[in-house]
Amino acid sequence: MGIVPLAEVIETLYRIDGRGYKSYKKLSSIKFSISGCIATFTKIQSDPYAPPSVLEVEIPYKVHKIKELRTPVLDFVSRIIHSASRTYSAKRGTGNSGYIGIPRLSPCIIYRSSAEARGSTLVVRLYMGLPARGRRVLGRIAAKMLREYLVGILSKIDDFPNKYRVKLEKHVTVYDDYFFIRKWLRENEFVSFIANGSILPRKTSRSDKPLPNAIPFMVDESCSEEIELPDGKVLKGLAIKSGITVITGGGFHGKSTLLNSIIEGIYPHIPGDGREYVVTLPEAVYVKAEDGRIINGVDISVFINNLPSQIDTQKFHTLNASGSTSMAAGISEAIEAGMNIILFDEDTAATNLLYKDKFMDEIIIEEPITPLTSLCTDMKNKGISIIGVMSASSAMLPHSDTVIVMRKYRPTIIPPQKIRIDNDLYPKKRACFRKPRTRRICLTRRTRIKAKNDKIVIKFNNQNYDLLVDNPRIVEKGQINYAAKIIEKLIHENICLDTTSLLQRIDDIIHRGFITVSRIVTPDLSVLYPFDVLWIINRLPMINT
Numbered sequence: 001m002g003i004v005p006l007a008e009v010i011e012t013l014y015r016i017d018g019r020g021y022k023s024y025k026k027l028s029s030i031k032f033s034i035s036g037c038i039a040t041f042t043k044i045q046s047d048p049y050a051p052p053s054v055l056e057v058e059i060p061y062k063v064h065k066i067k068e069l070r071t072p073v074l075d076f077v078s079r080i081i082h083s084a085s086r087t088y089s090a091k092r093g094t095g096n097s098g099y100i101g102i103p104r105l106s107p108c109i110i111y112r113s114s115a116e117a118r119g120s121t122l123v124v125r126l127y128m129g130l131p132a133r134g135r136r137v138l139g140r141i142a143a144k145m146l147r148e149y150l151v152g153i154l155s156k157i158d159d160f161p162n163k164y165r166v167k168l169e170k171h172v173t174v175y176d177d178y179f180f181i182r183k184w185l186r187e188n189e190f191v192s193f194i195a196n197g198s199i200l201p202r203k204t205s206r207s208d209k210p211l212p213n214a215i216p217f218m219v220d221e222s223c224s225e226e227i228e229l230p231d232g233k234v235l236k237g238l239a240i241k242s243g244i245t246v247i248t249g250g251g252f253h254g255k256s257t258l259l260n261s262i263i264e265g266i267y268p269h270i271p272g273d274g275r276e277y278v279v280t281l282p283e284a285v286y287v288k289a290e291d292g293r294i295i296n297g298v299d300i301s302v303f304i305n306n307l308p309s310q311i312d313t314q315k316f317h318t319l320n321a322s323g324s325t326s327m328a329a330g331i332s333e334a335i336e337a338g339m340n341i342i343l344f345d346e347d348t349a350a351t352n353l354l355y356k357d358k359f360m361d362e363i364i365i366e367e368p369i370t371p372l373t374s375l376c377t378d379m380k381n382k383g384i385s386i387i388g389v390m391s392a393s394s395a396m397l398p399h400s401d402t403v404i405v406m407r408k409y410r411p412t413i414i415p416p417q418k419i420r421i422d423n424d425l426y427p428k429k430r431a432c433f434r435k436p437r438t439r440r441i442c443l444t445r446r447t448r449i450k451a452k453n454d455k456i457v458i459k460f461n462n463q464n465y466d467l468l469v470d471n472p473r474i475v476e477k478g479q480i481n482y483a484a485k486i487i488e489k490l491i492h493e494n495i496c497l498d499t500t501s502l503l504q505r506i507d508d509i510i511h512r513g514f515i516t517v518s519r520i521v522t523p524d525l526s527v528l529y530p531f532d533v534l535w536i537i538n539r540l541p542m543i544n545t
């Protein structure tokens with residue numbers, strides 16, 4: 001099919017004005033030219049309340065003039081489209097009528113379906129709510145949405161590098177610096193870096209925006225590390241060594257805020273976020289107690305053994321985990337997947353999995369749990385790092401390599417040898433750590449998964465996982481939508497793989513692009529790490545062999 005001029009589409013819209021909503025289907029798959037680009041409705045919604053139609057626009061090099069369509073540039077394009085479309089989007093009739101735009105973006109620089117590279121062509125995808133009153137087509141308004149609003153949005157992409165030179169360069173530099181720092185972390189056996197001057201707290205617990213008037217992060221000169229960036233700029237800040245780190249301090253002094261920033265450091269952040277120079281190795285996993293979760297044949301025997309029910313904890317199955325078993329499973333699943341940096345916060349952890357004092361040890365004779373503090377030294381010797389927020393107990397201090405004390409949002413590092421610990425408080429038992437045995441994960445057709453575009457909750461069986469809350473490695477809805485599509489594909493293929501092969505399979509799907517998981521690519525997909533797809537799979541009801 002050839003490319004028709006925009007005028008022809010406008011004519012069609014005028015002709016169908018006032019007719020039934022199905023008349024919009026006439027526009028389906030027609031390629032039309034607009035502002036030097038080629039646009040196509042790849043999906044036409046069936047009614048005004050349905051998720052909006054999808055418009056794909058191919059923008060040739062001669063229009064955008066971007067030399068290299070790299071992730072940070074594409075991320076910037078998405079942000080421009082998002083803010084431009086907000087000025088045009090409005091309710092113009094029933095349901096989603098008049099909506100034009102892309103879903104909200106987190107402050108992380110991520111590859112998304114809203115702006116992609118196809119060779120030197122920039123592919124932009126937008127939602128467009130084709131307008132109607134009741135079920136009658138509002139053709140004139142639809143025409144205006146294309147002729148004025150879409151044209152207006154596209155004009156922001158025209159000669160892109162020239163329009164946004166300074167901001168765009170900053171965006172790309174921050175992104176490149178992020179990976180430079182990550183490499184530096186690996187070379188120096190650090191796991192995370194938090195630069196002085198970073199703004200860590202957010203406006204509210206569900207907000208991505210920095211807290212106004214926050215106290216900037218600042219570590220004492222004596223404990224700070226220095227890194228010189230490629231452009232000569234020198235950053236100073238706190239570098240956390242691999243090994244065992246305890247973050248402590250009084251209540252409300254910023255411990256959890258620091259830990260949350262550390263986990264979000266697995267992604268680069270946009271300039272202005274405040275966490276541009278907070279960098280963490282991507283193997284970091286934040287584990288929590290998740291009572292009630294499903295566990296699928298996970299080997300949690302290092303932590304939990306000899307349950308009164310005689311249940312095999314080397315292949316632990318449950319549809320309703322306790323606090324301690326759920327947290328043990330979270331750690332075991334992470335290590336099984338090769339993730340070797342474990343983060344936890346006493347606020348959200350199962351205390352009995354963390355420690356047990358000597359007196360309780362004497363009273364409780366039949367204890368299935370070996371707490372993390374008895375295992376952590378051996379875990380460290382086997383290459384696993386731990387960063388834990390603990391202020392209620394000193395149990396981990398004797399094992400720690402770094403102790404960070406937060407006071408009024410400012411960290412101080414105390415050398416462990418300076419800490420006086422009453423050695424009689426905790427049992428001396430040190431347990432051996434053995435890596436959990438790996439499972440085969442089978443996804444059968446019976447498993448159902450659904451992610452609603454407008455919801456951040458995925459519902460499996462009768463359990464709700466609010467992924468943006470439960471897994472802080474997932475930072476935007478687009479990642480949930482994409483994960484759901486990847487899992488749907490794996491289910492369809494009836495896969496039965498060991499964990500490592502499954503992670504490779506997921507990685508492979510992601511590398512082959514969004515088109516691999518959906519015939520029509522919607523604008524609401526964002527890339528995530530393979531581990532986080534596995535994180536969801538681990539919580540699905542399924543069968544392992």
Ligand code: ADP
Pocket residue numbers: 200201202211213214215216217249250251252253254255256257258406409
């Ligand atoms: P803790 O875990 O030590 O109890 P939090 O990290 O939860 O403390 O922080 C307590 C409160 O202080 C939160 O409301 C948080 O937003 C705020 N806060 C954290 N860091 C800063 C900062 N650097 N400047 C101002 N307020 C902060």
Ligand code: MG
Pocket residue numbers: 252255256257347
């Ligand atoms: Mg806290």
